[in-house]
Amino acid sequence: MISTQPDSLIEYLIVEYRWLIAITILMPLSFLWKIWSMARNYVVFKLNTAPGNHEKKVKEVQKQIKSWLAGDRNTRLCTARPTWQTMSFRQGLYKKTFTNIRIDMVDILEVDTKNMTVRCEPLVTMGLLSKTLEPLDLSLPVVPELDQLTVGGLVMGTGVESSSHIHGLFQHICLEYELVLADGSVVTCSKDNNADLFYAVPWSYGTLGFLTSVTIKVVPAKKYIRLEYQPYTNMLDLSSKFKEEALKQDPHRYLEALLFDKNSGVIMTGDMVDEIGNDGMFNPIGRWYSPWFFTQVENHLENYKLGQKTCVVEYIPLRDYYHRHTRSLFWELQDIIPFGNNPVFRMLFGWMMPPEVSLLKLTQPEAVTKLYNKAHVIQDMLVPVDVMEEAIQLFDKEFEVYPIWLCPFKLFNNPGQLKVNSSDWQMFVDIGVYGVPKAEGYETVSSTRRIESFVTHHRGFQMLYADTFTTEKEFRNMFDHTLYDKMRSSLPHCKEAFPDVYGKVNRNVRK
Ligand SMILES: NC(=O)C1=CN([C@@H]2O[C@H](COP(=O)(O)OP(=O)(O)OC[C@H]3O[C@@H](n4cnc5c(N)ncnc54)[C@H](OP(=O)(O)O)[C@@H]3O)[C@@H](O)[C@H]2O)C=CC1
Ligand SMILES: CC(C)=CCC[C@@H](C)[C@H]1CC[C@H]2C3=C(CC[C@]12C)[C@@]1(C)CC[C@H](O)C[C@@H]1CC3
Secondary structure (H helix, E strand, O other), X not given: OOOOOXXXXXHHHHHHOHHHXXXXXXXXXXXXXXXXXXXXXXXXXXXOOHHHHXXXXXXXXXXXXXXXXXXXXXXXXXXXXXXXXXXOOOOEOHHHHOEEEOOOOOOEEEEEOOOOEEEEOOOOEHHHHHHHHHHHOEEOOOOOOOOOOEHHHHHHOOOOOOOHHHHOOHHHHEEEEEEEOOOOOEEEEEOOEOHHHHHHOOOOOOOOOEEEEEEEEOEEOOOEEEEEEEEEOOHHHHHHHHHHHHHOOOOOOEEEEEEOOOOOEEEEEXXXXXXXXOOOEEOOOXXXXXXXXXXXXXXXXXXXXXXXXXXXXXXEEHHHHHOOOOOOOOOOHHHHOOOOOOHHHXXXXXXXXXXXXXXXXXXXXHHHHHHHHHHOEEEEEEEEHHHHHHHHHHHHHHOOOOOEEEEEEEEEOOOOOOOOOOOOEEEEEEEEEEEOOOOOOOOHHHHHHHHHHHHHHOOOEEOOOOOEOOOHHHHHHHOOOHHHHHHHHHOOOXXXXXXXXXXXXXXXXXO
């Protein structure tokens, strides 16, 4: 096993007692931040000033770009959102040297119940959207779980969730983008208008232009999710059931699995319902006193191992389900606040949980960064579902981190950076690994590089909010750059204004 021991007593204290800062400072601050943003949104909402202000805000973005155009242009451009505020794991060093373009656009502009769309500015979060759409009995078809994820980040990066085996990635539910390009012009694009740009924007990480609004599909929603937990203690059975559920003609609306070791895990299938049936219990998993979701899932597995019921049904309020991994940041919070799931702690302080990711990033001590570099994995690898078992075995050998998140998704054969082996769509699975590796011989760079090479070999992809250790050549091999390069060459001033994606996501430009 690798050594996770800090190098000095000070480092040891900083790492071991990070929870002290987290509960005395970060949690109260996070709570105040939530209150402030709720109040701010409420006022904007009641005054309904947002749609009227949008054009003014777009003009403000254009003005900043035009002033860069008029200058000596010896710096490139990126958004001014401070890196500590983002959900991307690392801090982008380029923010310090590039010209920062302020895009203070946090509003939902329009909910169009006739055309079933919502138009949003890029800083609208998943938490705000699910909350705004709920009273209208609407929802996004794909709601990436962490409620601080933004529309802009999910479009320019990517988003995946347990309904993605039906609807695809976040980009697949987007109908139109409005962008300000490097020449200061405003364009809109959709599959029928500026289609090349429309398909090149996802995964472009802000290197084609600045996003100022997005029109997204909405679907009817019901009050609860009826969730079935099906535990397995044999990987072959689990993976064949998982594939069967993902690929069947009329699948459950939600599907994900958590693995707790290389042989066992729980498959969860869900559907929307309006009423609580009598085949299961009501479980409001989002309440402050409720145990962390992944621990509840693990309990179902433990009970199964003890010979209890094979399949358990629960009824979960819609938003509690959507944001089920938020309160524990998947399972990352257990490393920061080890007693965070203790019933007494939950009862007394659970309402302040979780501390904001942004504040955790802002206050992350150097000793913690060192430890994360040496002995922590945060990776999502997207591979065709047929190689899922093989991938899990390799992840176990290289990382041995559990739980593992399995989330299937349909990858449509659209133009762009992601290519599939089929004329229509191909089923993929996101294998999410977050935690401390226990594998013999783990070494961050070489172990991750072996996984990256497996992923590329099987024509899969790596999510880029985390670390990539690929070389530029390997990166260009993983992602098809044909359309993207064509767009960068044809859009005026684009290459001058923005680096290419690799220039923004490689390890050397991120700390
Ligand atoms: N379930 C899921 O799918 C999850 C997804 N994620 C990942 O987290 C990231 C999203 O985090 P979030 O904090 O929302 O986004 P970030 O602020 O991290 O932005 C991600 C990228 O998008 C670019 N970007 C964001 N807004 C704009 C805009 N208006 N115009 C141009 N470029 C823009 C940023 O450019 P710049 O560098 O110039 O600021 C950056 O390169 C994504 O990469 C996503 O894949 C993370 C957890 C879960
Ligand atoms: C479901 C998908 C596709 C991804 C989930 C990713 C999350 C587990 C990570 C996204 C941002 C990450 C950060 C941390 C933990 C893992 C994530 C939540 C930290 C809180 C870990 C502790 C550090 O000090 C700060 C990190 C900020 C980002």
